[in-house]
Amino acid sequence: MADALKIGIAGLGTVGASLARILQQRSNELAVSCGRAIRITAVSARDRNKDRGVDLSGITWFDDPVEMAEKGDIDVFVELVGGAEGTADNSVRAALKRGLHVITANKALLARHGVELAKLAEEKGLLLNYEAAVAGGIPVIKAVRESLTGNNFSRVYGIMNGTCNYILTRMEKEGLTFENCLKEAQRLGYAEADPTFDIEGNDTAHKLSILTTLVFGSQIAVDEIYLEGISNISIEDIHAARDLGFRIKLLGVAQRTETGIEQRVHPTMVPLDSVIAQVDGVTNAVALESDILGELLMVGPGAGGNATASAVLGDITDIAKSRPGAQQVPVLGRPAHLLEPYRQAQMRSHEGGYFIRLTVVDRAGVFASIATKMADNNISLESIVQRSENGAAGAPVTIILVTHATMEDAVRKAVAAIKGEGYLVGEPQIIRIERPKTA
Structure with a gap:
């Protein structure tokens, strides 16, 4: 020996x-x-x-x-x-x-x-x-470095932070607010006393930057990742997503495009019947899409x-x-x-579309104004849902829009135009929708 x-x-x-x-x-x-x-x-x-x-x-x-x-x-x-x-x-x-x-x-x-x-x-x-x-505990590094050698990858994405996934799971299953779920996560040791690194997406971004380099052969570019955390996700968003057939997850996504590599970390709506939507609690999941293998989803304990x-x-x-x-x-x-120099992709149409939640003053013409602002920015709407906040006359109402594939810049411009009209109550919510191939 x-x-x-x-x-x-x-x-x-x-x-x-x-x-x-x-x-x-x-x-x-x-x-x-x-x-x-x-x-x-x-x-x-x-x-x-x-x-x-x-x-x-x-x-x-x-x-x-x-x-x-x-x-x-x-x-x-x-x-x-x-x-x-x-x-x-x-x-x-x-x-x-x-x-x-x-x-x-x-x-x-x-x-x-x-x-x-x-x-x-x-x-x-x-x-x-x-x-x-x-x-x-998911052996994704070994899989990409060794077992999947020869595959050309087009996309890698996943749930890479157990703290965020735990919070979003508790919010949906128990109807708790973000703040209450965070306190519970801290009590159980799933979140740090200062949870910023986790809940604002930095932890996921670090992991995504490493995976991006492994699958695309580019230099690590952690500062080139679009970053958005979960601290602004409300219980209203959780309920609206469920009613529309989606579940909210914090995803890290990297994909190769004709103009470069796109990296982003943000809350995402995924279909309820997708495999990744079933990944609950502190569990992690990483999905790989390649030309030879097709789609592979690896699920397992992400921390501890x-x-x-x-x-x-x-x-x-x-x-x-x-x-x-x-x-x-x-x-x-x-x-x-x-390793190739990192080349950031140009902005392109987001194929999954967007969820937009607006709380507005209940008065004549508001609905038509919103539809007009969307049309002015060439945004096609898949669905529009209107809800009263508490049913009382004159109370604010919530309008939920689901768009077809469109540019994020167009969505942001349309929402900015709506804010300028003076009938918006509070801040709007914008969440991307992903429709994973791994069903």
């Missing part, structure tokens, strides 16, 4: 502790399946005295992850610290420069520095694995200690099974120096 693979884990939070526990509990099984033992020989975390439910006796402790990367008796550096800059970035670079394989669950780090780190790893013939960085640790463990066993001197799989699907 080959020499043991020595692992250093930087970060002993929920994921790091779960990983350490699994490696210790299943050491015999892993040794048999990998052909060599896997041993934790070094760890780094802020608090040496915290009880993590893991036996760390005999394991070298480092207060500084960078020092562990530079001096630890390890073959593989596992980064579970988090953050795009500082300790995470410095320690990963130190490990690669030293000649260590690296595993990270850090989507923010990869979204910002992934191309540089990939070049450094490939120059040294090292593996940089990151299955846990996108969609938790065991789900993320499972993905990291898969990366570790890949390294344990690899042969010294063998050609390594390119970090980002193709050699980093061959």
Whole structure:
């Protein structure tokens, strides 16, 4: 049997502790399946005295992850610290420069520095694995980098943030407001004390930018993603969507067009009978559309200690099974120096159409004015629904419009023109409609 693979884990939070526990509990099984033992020989975390439910006796402790990367008796550096800059970035670079394989669950780090780190790893013939960085326990990175090689992808999209999916699910199933669902998500540990990164779509954008590079072979362009979160989704939107045969999900979508690549993260209405509409709670889903395979939807746990640790463990066993001197799989699907410059797509007609909710003063001529503003911007309407807010005479009414395929710029101009007429109450709501091929 080959020499043991020595692992250093930087970060002993929920994921790091779960990983350490699994490696210790299943050491015999892993040794048999990998052909060599896997041993934790070094760890780094802020608090040496915290009880993590893991036996760390005999394991070298480092207060500084960078020092562990530079001096630890390890073959593989596992980064579970988090953050795009500082300790995470410095320690990963130190490990690669030293000649260590690296595993990270850090989507923010990869979204910002992934191309540089990939070049450094490939120059040294090292593996940089990151299955846990996108969609938790779903093995989408390995699928795209290895199993689906040769496919030409046209689109990738999915539910990539469990916090947002949990909130939207609770709002629909229990009729709770966004604010109440967010508080419950925080109480259960699904959302951070400051949930902005999740609910405003940044977390999904980081994951989408990595997938975009993998499937389209372009350089990572996280700053070129249209970004819109779920904080303005109301229970009225949830109910209206259901009545129209849709469900609201926060989707990350990337697709190749004739003018470039389009990347966007935003609340989306999907048909109730589509598979992705059935993905509830903290579960994630990633859909891939390609010329050879067709459509593939992968669904599974998107977060949590065991789900993320499972993905990291898969990366570790890949390294344990690899042969010294063998050609390594390119970090980002193709050699980093061959990644194409990112070319942002020009605005084009959104095929799924739009949902527009307007609350207006109940007076003669309003309905006709709205229809006119839509027609003035060449927007064709699929349906128009009018609802009274409370049934009282003179109370505001809600008008819901569903458009056919149209340009977003046209929708925004039409709504701006409606706002200028003075009969709108509150802010309008605009949500894209997607009709997935994966039914």
